[in-house]
Amino acid sequence: MPETTDYTPTADDDQTNVWAAISLFGVLLPILGVVAGHIGLHQTRDGGQRGRDLAIVGLVIGYAGIVTTLVGVALAVVFALSTATWFGDHYLAAAGAGGAPGASGAPG
Numbered sequence: 001m002p003e004t005t006d007y008t009p010t011a012d013d014d015q016t017n018v019w020a021a022i023s024l025f026g027v028l029l030p031i032l033g034v035v036a037g038h039i040g041l042h043q044t045r046d047g048g049q050r051g052r053d054l055a056i057v058g059l060v061i062g063y064a065g066i067v068t069t070l071v072g073v074a075l076a077v078v079f080a081l082s083t084a085t086w087f088g089d090h091y092l093a094a095a096g097a098g099g100a101p102g103a104s105g106a107p108g
Helices: 018-027 030-043 052-096
Strands: none
16 A cells, blocks of 8 residues: 655645736736736745736736727827828918918918
């Protein structure tokens, strides 16, 4: 009969790393997800606690949120600038065609 040893799990074996779990909030706050994910990843590296997979998912979600936010801001700036230019050009053309003397910029 094989010899068995008693194994008493420690508190760290049963618990998921808190920072790894917090990293899932990267859906709402991407920076929090990235920071907590890196902390959780570091703390679960040695295998003492569970949650390494949660930390990785939190990192992916956090970085994806940051990239999505940056792309959205860039698109909003491009749209705002192109809209302002379009409206500005049409406003100036309409003001010049209004018939007011000197409004077109041509010497009168």
